[in-house]
Amino acid sequence: MGEERESSERESESERGGVAMETPQRNQIMTPISRFEDSPVFNFLNSLSPIKPVKSIHITQTFNSLSFASVPSVFTSPHVSSLKESRFIKRHQVSDLSKPEFSSENVAKVSTSEGIKYFAHSSAERLENFDPGSSVCKASDEPSYECSKLAMTLTYDSNSPDSDSTPCRGTRINCVSDLVDASTLLIPFVQDFSEKGIFGCEGHTEGISQIDQTSEAAGCHWECLISDAADLLVFESPNGTEDFKGPSQKSLDSGTRFCTSLINDLQTTQAVGAVGSDELHRAENLYIQLGEGGDEKEIAETQDMFVNTSLSNCVAGGSSENIDDEPVSNLYRGMRRRCLVFEMTGARRKHLEEGSSCGSTMLSLPDGNVSSNDKQLAHLKPTNDSSRCILPGIGLHLNALATTSKDYKVVKHEALASGIQLLSAPESSASFQEPLNSSVAVTSSEIDLGPVENGASELEEASQVSGYVVNEEFNQSSPKKKRRRFEHAGETESCKRCNCKKSKCLKLYCECFAAGLYCVEPCSCQDCFNKPVHEDTVLETRKQIESRNPLAFAPKVVRSIDAVPEIGDHSSKTPASARHKRGCNCKKSGCLKKYCECYQGGVGCSINCRCEGCKNTFGRKVGSALIETEAELEEEQTETSEKSVVESSSHKFVIQNDAKQNTDSVLPATPTQFSRQLAQQPFSSKFKLPRSSFLSIGSSSGLYGSQRSGKPSFCQPPTKFEKHFQTVREDEMPEILHGNCSPISGVKSASPNNKRVSPPHCDFGLSPGQRSSRKLILQSIPSFPSLTPKH
DNA sequence: GAGTTTGAAACT
């Protein structure tokens, strides 16, 4: 415990630095409040109010974007004083708000340290199999340890200095399965803490008590949540050496991933039948809130907070049904998750290693994979991974693009099938590679959520889609074979694979790397360093490249909503235009081959292009303007067997837009608008975007975000809907990149693809728009299932 | 499957 504690203290210190604002208040508020709380009057007030006293100001400060209805400073408890507490506060709020029931008596008890202690004990007494011996702080990989950690997290916040023991850090629950009864597990820990003099259990106590009370009712929910929480809790760096890299390193992407993973977990659980629809709704809310969550800065600053919070939220969610009503709580949860997601890899790895079965055990991968270096990443739950893979993500990234129209067609159907397979046989030999970057994940999650709204059946679909298995055997088979295999399998290029010989897959030459993906089995690369094992190297290289070109990993193809009004009829049909950000430089291909990034991305050439003899069927560039008539387009389309009529229409749209917009642009249109348009007309026949753009782009999610499938069969090509989604996201991306936040500074996180994730973070005034856009996306999701043919 | 072409990425 000693070491941990020290580290935790350091952390807390750093946190304080980050959140300096709060520090002063801490001391000031604490003393007075504590007194106040002790007073009978305070207790009385508490009893009267359904709202719990504790948390408040700090949180509010931290999350400006969040509007908590909470009852603030007046009820601020002493706990507020510590930063961690502030984190906890969120949780408290959540629990509090979500559960009025919890209130009065419990709250009163909690308000005082003794009360808390008492509460904890009482709860603990209920526990049956608790082993006090399980050390709370010991650094062991043992399941018990994990559990204890979880407990810590739950109990985490403490007024006492001891509380500083970092709940967040290194907190991970390897054995969700071990947590059969959340209350059982958690409560004991609480007790343990209390015994050790750590009394900051308000949140814990509440959460625990709630759990205990509702455990029966919650049942499966709890477990699911816990498992989810476990994921969240894992903060280990991929390397496992560092618990915390710091908020700065964690990107929104990761956050997104977090959210996604959470959602996925929920979905998965539900799919399995373990969880009810409530979970899904929560997830959905979470997602939405996440979108709203907005400020990256805040997120970064409070990552730690989130960690704790997420857990608490999860717990609360599991125990109470009120969560849905609490946007805030969900929001925190989502945010938290994001941060955590980034480090999921390590966590999952550990999970596997320990051989503990996760909450969604069904999804758990074979343990064997974990130990091997190459397979470190391969263990994610099928759901999460799959979804990522399937829904590649935000931002069109040519690098990510891979599929040809052909592939797309083929894959499209296969994807569903594969997803189903995954569900049915999650434990297939294939392992999962976890993407480092989250951007994709988010997307996928978002998409997945849509189904949730509609119902369990939809959920299943989503989960199926998400289901994604990757074979982690790297370089095992001959490259060519692998490649062929994928191709023939109809695997989409969304699952990238490279054939690098000299670049070590650490340069943009490598499609995988460029797409933010780790190389996987299908890759035939040599001397590949783009593997989870070399995550540090990968990240470092990424940073270097980004330092040279901040947009290096940004989507190459951006879609924007051009002036809709100008477009006229088309506007309704085709909300967005797309163009290659930098433009191509084709000399010989006439922009009619995939050598041309514009063509490959399914977008017309623009003024930005320096191509010669441009014949891009998606839109030619002539001089400064694109020239192409519908007739021409159709002709070209006809010529191009793979291109559909629909695409042509989109092309036209693009062209028109491009002509009008020369600049980068995505900007004029707010993401929200765009997303809405998509949502509204996602499926209109006319609205379809260039196929290629859809297809390939999806993979942008990348490394850190999306998974790649080792097995072709599992690779799922993005569905039409997905494509749309991706497109939308891409729109956002450019803004982000261009925005005040430099991709590097702001969004940078441990994950290579951090940038992509981002939107919320940037200072954009648009943050609201982004938020809304995400919401819209979710809404649009429901329709998604219908689009993709089921077999 | 080998070889060629192509253009982006990287380097100077």
Add this chain to the structure above:
DNA sequence: CAGTTTCAAACTC
């Protein structure tokens, strides 16, 4: 910033 080299995908045979 332009020119050159390197690289790996795309393409052809």
